Amino acid sequence: MQRRSKVSNKNPNSRIIRLRRRKKIRRIRSLILLTIITLLSIYLLRKLYIKNKSKNLQYAIEYSLTSGNSKNQLLRVQNISLIFNDNKNAIVEVYGLSKNEPHASTKIRGTFKRGALNSWNLEESKIIQNET
Secondary structure (H helix, E strand, O other), rough: OOOHHHHOOOOOHHHHOOOOOOHHHHHHHHHHHHHHHHHHHHHHHHHHHHHOOOOOOHHHHHHHHOOOOOOOOOEEEEEEEEEEEEOOOOEEEEEEEEOOOOEEEEEEEEEEEEEEEOOEEEEEEEEEEEEO
């Protein structure tokens, strides 16, 4: 008798409420997972796109010295001189405006090497001449 009284005292809607909460939590989890997968896909596709475009040496020079992770960045590349190229390594001199203010004219010597996906990667860059 006591068991029946406990069961009868429960709210019959509580089960429905619990099911709705579970559905809501599942929906939120799936939305978060979908968002993470989408953002990761966009990031990876962007990296792959840049690697594919970097098969062209001129694009690789401009991208890596203006937008890449070079410590000697330029605001804009004005002139590129190819010093050495053997299809595995390339040495270039690049003339342009420095990214740091007061945007002085700067000449940089960069060394590029072919890497994964046959694309050019910046190995090192040095400032040769800095005019103010």
